[in-house]
Structure formats: structure tokens, C-alpha cells
Amino acid sequence: MSDDLKRGLEGVLVAESELSYIDGDAGRLIYRGYPIEDLARDASYEEVVYLLWHGELPTREQLESFRERMAAERELEDGVHETVRELAEADENPMAALRTVVSNLSAYDEDAGFDDVTDHEANVRKGCRITAKIPTALAAFQRIRQGDDPVAPREDLSHAANFLYMLNDEEPDDVLAETFDMALVLHADHGLNASTFSAMVTSSTLSDLHSAVTSAVGTLAGSLHGGANQNVMKMLEEVDEADMEPTEWVINALDEGRRVPGFGHRVYNVKDPRAKILGEKSEELGEAAGDMKWYEMSVAVEEYIMEEKGLAPNVDFYSASTYYQMGIPIDIYTPIFAMSRVGGWIAHVLEQYEDNRLIRPRARYVGPEDRTFVPLDER
Ligand SMILES: CC(=O)SCCNC(=O)CCNC(=O)[C@H](O)C(C)(C)COP(=O)(O)OP(=O)(O)OC[C@H]1O[C@@H](n2cnc3c(N)ncnc32)[C@H](O)[C@@H]1OP(=O)(O)O
Numbered sequence: 001m002s003d004d005l006k007r008g009l010e011g012v013l014v015a016e017s018e019l020s021y022i023d024g025d026a027g028r029l030i031y032r033g034y035p036i037e038d039l040a041r042d043a044s045y046e047e048v049v050y051l052l053w054h055g056e057l058p059t060r061e062q063l064e065s066f067r068e069r070m071a072a073e074r075e076l077e078d079g080v081h082e083t084v085r086e087l088a089e090a091d092e093n094p095m096a097a098l099r100t101v102v103s104n105l106s107a108y109d110e111d112a113g114f115d116d117v118t119d120h121e122a123n124v125r126k127g128c129r130i131t132a133k134i135p136t137a138l139a140a141f142q143r144i145r146q147g148d149d150p151v152a153p154r155e156d157l158s159h160a161a162n163f164l165y166m167l168n169d170e171e172p173d174d175v176l177a178e179t180f181d182m183a184l185v186l187h188a189d190h191g192l193n194a195s196t197f198s199a200m201v202t203s204s205t206l207s208d209l210h211s212a213v214t215s216a217v218g219t220l221a222g223s224l225h226g227g228a229n230q231n232v233m234k235m236l237e238e239v240d241e242a243d244m245e246p247t248e249w250v251i252n253a254l255d256e257g258r259r260v261p262g263f264g265h266r267v268y269n270v271k272d273p274r275a276k277i278l279g280e281k282s283e284e285l286g287e288a289a290g291d292m293k294w295y296e297m298s299v300a301v302e303e304y305i306m307e308e309k310g311l312a313p314n315v316d317f318y319s320a321s322t323y324y325q326m327g328i329p330i331d332i333y334t335p336i337f338a339m340s341r342v343g344g345w346i347a348h349v350l351e352q353y354e355d356n357r358l359i360r361p362r363a364r365y366v367g368p369e370d371r372t373f374v375p376l377d378e379r
């Protein structure tokens with residue numbers, strides 16, 4: 001046993017995976033061998049989920065049947081719908097609401113249970129249901145809390161277009177649907193990031209898929225991980241409202257020892273390739289709207305932090321201004337991240353079950369030893 005301490009498990013290899021590879025120095029990301037740039041340009045979210053779960057890109061027929069299968073699972077059972085309504089009416093935080101809803105889905109899933117948690121086919125069925133229902137739950141949550149009626153899902157729309165339709169009660173145009181689909185593709189998997197790792201830890205105990213995804217949603221919520229995307233947008237809004245230079249906000253934050261959301265990464269030492277693609281989208285949306293404010297502010301922040309701290313933007317940085325310009329409410333950016341990453345979480349759980357070993361590291365004990373117990377009355 002090695003006594004080397006690796007805080008935050010930095011750089012520690014704990015598994016073999018065929019799912020995604022990140023070259024942090026070259027700024028390169030691939031899913032099962034395919035460059036993220038190619039997938040973002042040409043593949044739909046459904047195609048990418050198929051690739052992650054099955055190992056190969058689908059043929060047209062395979063994709064059609066996978067799409068139909070997922071789309072048929074979009075409706076929420078009445079009990080889940082009631083939970084969504086209660087959470088929305090109680091003004092629950094959206095990530096907390098999503099965590100509760102994912103957990104609640106298992107009560108209505110005919111394959112749920114702890115008898116044979118590693119059954120691959122049952123897990124793909126459960127995975128389809130969880131992935132298909134998260135957008136419905138999230139859109140309903142958003143609409144109920146803003147005082148509108150939920151919009152029922154449509155089976156004829158893509159995963160991305162259907163979500164925007166349910167959110168806005170309006171079919172998105174092609175630009176919006178394609179931009180959102182691309183964002184889902186970009187967020188679908190990313191090696192052993194913290195939320196994926198927590199899904200793996202949960203499944204490694206031979207707990208079930210719903211528990212693993214519930215753990216992952218809770219982990220993604222934190223501001224050092226998926227929660228950063230909404231903090232990026234809050235920063236840009238603060239800059240705008242105070243009519244200050246973006247660099248001023250950053251200088252203040254750094255002076256106060258605060259992290260600037262959307263910058264830095266455990267694995268990338270250069271600009272995250274996903275941030276490059278999302279930056280282009282943010283720029284295009286600004287051009288289309290004739291308002292470059294959000295994009296230009298973002299670029300000013302990026303240039304300043306690179307120069308001062310040598311830190312590059314991560315995926316959360318440009319997803320913020322992209323979603324904002326699509327009219328998406330800020331506090332559902334992180335649930336939208338979860339809506340995509342669930343495909344990756346499930347793929348990693350399937351992989352974990354294929355060759356399971358309990359994940360259980362050690363801590364170096366630095367507390368006292370050999371203390372003499374003093375009975376309660378004598379303390
Ligand atoms: C989808 C995702 O999860 S992507 C990440 C999303 N999270 C964020 O954007 C939050 C802001 N970023 C961060 O807090 C970090 O960069 C993390 C958590 C992402 C990575 O953290 P780590 O790998 O632990 O890097 P670590 O904390 O060691 O940082 C290295 C140095 O860069 C600094 N640094 C890293 N990120 C930032 C930042 N965003 N703002 C200011 N300084 C930063 C640290 O202060 C540290 O400096 P020091 O050596 O002088 O103390």
C-alpha cells in the first residue's frame with residue numbers, strides 16, 4: 001500500500017474506460033474515438049447517446065428505432081408529475097428538484113429494484129426512461145414555477161427541439177434547435193469528472209442506476225463543477241447592471257481571493273475545446289440578434305484572465321452566454337447540463353457494472369490515538 005497522498009485524487013488512474021479521452025495539453029476531447037468537433041457539427045444528441053451506450057455510431061435504422069424508443073418514454077407518470085408540481089410550487093432550487101425527481105422516477109419504473117442491478121438490458125431500458133423524462137420534468141418545473149401550464153412532450157421532435165418546445169410552448173426554429181442539440185452533444189461525457197465518478201462510486205457498491213444518477217445530479221450541482229455555468233451568467237449580468245468594465249469585476253474577485261466562474265480545469269491546461277465551439281455559437285447568436293454585448297464581455301474576461309492568471313475558459317464559460325441569448329432562464333443552466341450528462345453517467349455505470357470492483361480509497365488518519373474514554377457523567 002502506497003502512502004502517497006493525492007488530494008482530490010488528482011491524476012490518479014482508477015479505472016479503464018472506452019468512453020471518452022481528454023488530452024489536457026492539446027485541448028483534445030474524443031468520445032469513443034470520434035473528435036468532439038466532428039460530433040458537435042454532425043451528430044445529434046440521440047446519436048451520441050447511442051454511441052456512448054452501444055460503442056458504435058448507429059445506422060439510420062438503429063438511430064430511428066432508438067429515437068422512437070426514447071421519445072415514447074417522455075411522458076411523466078402522474079405521481080412524478082405531482083412531485084414536480086409540489087417542488088415547483090415550493091420554489092425548490094432547480095438542481096435540488098431534479099435530484100428529487102430522478103430519485104422519484106424509480107418508484108414508477110418497472111425495471112427498478114435491487115435484485116439484479118447489473119442486468120444490461122434492464123439498465124438500458126431504465127437509462128432510456130431517465131434520459132427521456134428529465135427534459136419533461138425540467139420543462140414542467142420551469143413552467144409551473146413561472147405560473148404557466150406544463151406542455152406535454154411531442155414524439156415527433158428531436159430530444160433537443162422537444163425540450164425547447166415544452167419550455168416555451170413554441171416549436172424552436174432550426175437555429176435554436178441545432179444550437180441546443182450541439183450544446184447537449186458537447187456536455188454528454190467527459191471522462192471521470194466528479195459527477196461521473198460519484199455515479200461510478202454509487203454503482204460500484206452494486207446499488208442501482210437511479211441511485212447512481214441521483215448521486216451524480218447532486219455532485220454536478222456544485223459551483224466548482226456544473227454549477228459554474230449559471231455563476232458565469234450572474235457575473236456577466238452583474239457587470240452589465242453595474243455598467244462596469246468586465247475586467248473590473250475580475251480584478252475585484254481575484255483581489256478578494258474568489259474564483260472566476262468558468263475558468264480553470266483539473267485536466268485541461270489550455271482552452272477547453274468545447275469552450276471554443278460554444279464561443280463561436282455565442283458570437284453567432286449575438287450577430288443574429290444584432291447585439292454583441294454578452295459575447296464581447298465574455299471575450300474581455302477571457303483575454304484578461306489568460307493574461308493575468310494564465311487560465312483558459314472551460315465548457316461552462318461560453319455555454320452561459322449561449323443559453324442566455326437563447327432566452328433560457330439562468331438557474332436551469334445546470335439542470336440542462338445534467339439533462340445532457342445523464343447520457344454519459346449511464347454509459348459509465350454500464351461500464352462499471354461490466355467489470356465491477358468496489359471503489360473505496362483510504363484517508364491518512366491524522367487524528368489523535370490512544371485516548372482514554374471518559375464516561376458522560378465525568379466530562
Ligand atoms: C464542467 C466543469 O466542471 S468545468 C469546471 C467548472 N468550475 C469552474 O469554472 C469554477 C472555477 N474553477 C475552479 O474553481 C478550478 O479551476 C477547478 C475547480 C475547476 C479546478 O481546480 P483544481 O484542479 O483543483 O485547480 P487548483 O484549485 O489547484 O487551481 C490551480 C491554481 O489556479 C487558480 N485558479 C484555478 N481556477 C481559478 C479560477 N477560476 N479563478 C481564479 N483562480 C483560479 C487557483 O487559485 C490555483 O492558484 P494557486 O496555485 O495560486 O493557489
Ligand SMILES: O=C([O-])CC(=O)C(=O)O
Pocket residue numbers: 189190191192193194266267314315
Ligand atoms: O472533467 C471535469 O472535471 C469537468 C468537466 O469539464 C466536465 O465534467 O465536463
